[in-house]
Amino acid sequence: MQQNQNNGSADGLYIALISIHGLIRGRDLELGRDADTGGQTKYVVDLANALVRQPGVARVDLITRRVIDERLDSSYSEEQEPLEAPGAQIIRIDCGPRQYIAKEKLWEHLDTFSDNLLRFFQQQQRMPDLLHSHYADAGYVATQISHVLGMPLVHTGHSLGRDKRKRLMASGMPSSEVEQKYNMQRRIEAEEQVLANANLVITSTRQEIESQYELYDYYCPESMWVIPPGTDLSQFHPPQLGEAQTQIASAIRRFLDEPDKPMILALSRPDPRKNIATLVRAYGESPELRDMANLVIVAGNRDDIREMNDGAQEVLTELLVLLDYYDLYGKLALPKKHLPSEVPAIYRMAARSCGIFINPALTEPFGLTLLESAATGLPFIATENGGPQDIVENCETGILVDPLSANDLGKAMKTLLLDGELWRKFSANGIKNVALKYSWDAHARSYLKQIKPLVEAHKPQQFSPAILRASRFADRLIVSDLDKTLLSNPTGLREFCQMLRERRKQVAFGIATARRLDSVLKLLKKYRIPKPDILISSLGSQIHYGRELEVSTDWESHVDHDWNPRAIRRILRDVPGLTLQEDSEQSKFKISFHIDPSEQGILTKEKIVSLLRQEEQSVNVFVSAGQNLDITPARVSKGLALRYxxxxxxxxxxxxxxxxxxxxxxxxxxxxxxxxxxHNRQHETLENQQEGHNVFFATQPNALGILEAIEHYHFFDEIPGVEVASPDA
Incomplete structure (x- = not known):
């Protein structure tokens, strides 16, 4: 195998940004197309371009999901796309069905994304120096990749599940509906996992750290750093004399009886969390506001509301109902389409009218639109929940309100529209302070200052020549658990072992087990099983290879990362219902407990994980049969060892x-x-795996089931595997 190790400082940094969901391309971003194609997509493209322009950065890959969908532009199906700045490119990775799907439906496909991305990295001349994940789904993938390759991990949440769940429930949505719509528990667990493993968490505001990340079990503010996003000042600037009227201006003016009145502007995707309906109620219930200003809502792009996703349909339908209820014809503009390139002109149109910009979202992680409006000289009113607090403090260009109060929102709008001196002060402050404090160049320089110590401290993986030779030149591998899988059927075991002996030059044989090495050796001898080429023991904490099943010290060094067994024993020693198992069940990288049967309903895996994370322990927790608890380093599992x-x-x-x-x-x-x-194991926890997607449920037990799978997959053909076509492909 080609050893493509890091050589960061010699050739410049290679940074891999991972942002999986939504629609990402280098030009004409379809912002607002749906709930997944918002500010994050623009942020990561701008970040990639800004970073690669910095001295000492050689390459930036922005990695996202490849989409082949006749409903979308073909650019999303291109495997690679150069970005504006030389050295930056978009890399698209296959994952799940080919067509575009919402991020809530991506979770079951993320392991495939991880494996495909791992393969992509292995095909490059060098490994990235750093992974930077964006949002929970990318955090899950980057954590898996980091566990295998050992490279530093940086994370940006953009929005956080615990905070979002709290806000949605405060707005009246039942918890069951929140879970059903947003797959929130899966998302929160991924966020907890990435927080427990990231070397650095980059946030946009101090409020994120203090009020949002504080809700998580693994809360370590010392590893978090505020770096506000940048703003493209070449696009977002104040109105200039002689500017030609744009097509979007004509599209907006046609809705309005008196188009020259001040404009109250809202610009966001049609998502319930953006809370646009509260803005319409505040405007509709105030005769003064209706008289002094027009309301303009730019809510994504649409052809037919009936063909949009449920959330967008709900929002747009409610807006049309409110328009009719308050009789806002001639006062409310709701254009159907706009181009991303027209957004700066929309802000300037509102600024020229002496209007205001509104962001009434239930919560806003940062508020990039607020910077864009302020840079054009357009004062804003924004939600008090999230990032706008920092922007108001730094720029002095807006007012914060409770987004659930239409009354407070209405009062704030009247204040800004009626007080000309305050409007001019906020307008001037925005133009000046955004340029001073929120440029992309400043962001990139601050970013590199934080990540360089991580890269410099990282030691690239080293593989001993002995383990490289241990593959015996095989081009495929069979790995089996021992207990209940390979054993217990003498006939099947004999046939399986005979197959191995006949195919030894073609296939490597591996065992992956929770047992220790000494226990495995006794079983191999007892059942006359050929000695494996690779033995993954103690839940993946040790890898043994070669004729003597030598332990891999490289793997031991790799998994020892952040492992503190003394602290774990201290934390759990006084927990009622837990007792340490005998010494024979303990190992260097595995701590095993018995769970008292009377405490099984209380001492759940989730509770134990939460307790350890609150003490800043990054570990894996395994509970088997409801009574055996095993704790290993975060980089230890059978699957991670297998991929290694x-x-x-x-x-x-x-x-x-x-x-x-x-x-x-x-x-x-x-x-x-x-x-x-x-067959004899299909009643266990793996039964929730669906057949297909490379999971085969055998009709035969034990080793006979493995032989059945070899035939099913045509495993010894030139290209093994059964092509499983997606029903939506």
Whole structure:
């Protein structure tokens, strides 16, 4: 296998930004097309361009999901796309169905994204020096990649699940509906995981750290740093004399009886969380506001509301109902379409009219639109929840309000529209202070200052020559658990072992088990099982290879990252219902407890994980049979160890067949591996895995089920695996 290790400082930094959902391309971003294509997509494109322009940065990859969908422009199907700045490019990775889907439906496909991205990195001449994930889904992927490759991880949340859930429930949405619509529990767990493993968390505001991240179990403000996003001042600038009227200006003016009145402008995607309806109520219920100003709402692009997603339909339908209820014809403009390139002109149109910009969102992680409006000289009114607090403090160009109070919003609008001196002060402050404090160049310089110590401290992975030779030149690998999977059926075991002996020059054989090495050796001898080429023991905490099953010290060094067994024993020693198992069940990277049967309903995995994270312990927690608790370093699992071995040996995961059963095996059978659940284990926790997507449920037990899977997958053909077509492909 080609060893493509980091050589960061010699050639300049190679930074990998990961932002998976939404629609990302280098030009003409479709901002507001749906709930997933908002400010984050613009942020990551601007960040990639800004970073690669800095001295010492050689390459920036912006990694997202590849989409092949006849409803969308073909640019989203291109595997690579150069960005504006030389050295920056978009990389699109296949993941799940080919068509575009909402981020809430992506979770079950993220392991495939991780494996495909891992393969992409392995094909490059060098590994990235740093991973930077954006949002929870990318955080999940980047954590998995970092666990395998060991590179530094930086994360930006953009918005956070716990805070969003709190705001949605405060607006009246039942918790069951929040979970159903937004898959919130899965998202929050991914956020907890990435916070526990990231070297650095970059936020846009101090308020994010103090009020939003504080809600999480793994809350470590010392590893968080505020770097506000930049603003493109070449686009967002004050109105200039002689500017030609744009097409969007004509589209807006046609709605209005008196188009020269001051404009109250809102610009966001049609999402319930953006709270646009409260703005319309505040305007509609105030005769003064209706008389002194027009209301202009630019809410994404639409052809037919009936064909939009449920959230957008709900928002736009409510706006049309309110328009009619308050009889706002001739006073409210709701244009159907606008181009991203027209957004700066919309702000300037509002500024020229001496109007105001409104962001009434339930919560706003940062508020890039506020900077854009302020840079054009347009004062704003914004939600008091989130990032706008910092922007108001730094720029002195707006008013904060409770977004749930239409009355407070109405009062603030009247204040700004009636007080000309305050309007002019806010307008001038915005133009001056955005240029001083929120440029992309300043952002990129501050960013590099924070990440360089992480890159310099990182030691690239080293693989001993012995483990490289241990693959025996095999081009595929069979890995099985021992108990209940490979054993218990003498006939099947004999046939399986005979197959291995006949195919030894073609296939490598591996065992992945929770057992320790000494216990495994006894079983191999007892059942006359050929010695494996690779043995993953103690839940993945140790890797043994070669004829003597030598332990991989490289892997031990890798998984020792942030491992503090003494602290873990201290934290859990006084927890009622937990007792340490005997010494024979303990190992260097595994701490095992018994759970008292009377406490099983109380001592859940979730509670134990939460307790350890609150003490800033980044670990993996395994509970089996409701009574055995195992704790390992965060980089330890059977699936991570398997991927580590596969990358060293250069065996594609599509040529790895995994026979698994218990819950501790689950990450071995996700992603791109070919996998089988033998018949006698299908009642266990893996039964929630659906057949297809490279998971085969055998009709035969134990080793016979593995042999059945070999035939099912045509495993020894030139290209093994069964092509499983997506119903939506």
């Amino acid at each position: 071995v596969a990358q060293i040996w250069g065996i594609p995961l599509e040529r790895v067949l995994v026979a698994a059963g218990a819950g501790t095996d689950e990450d071995m059978i996700t992603g791109n591996t070919l996998s089988v659940v033998v």
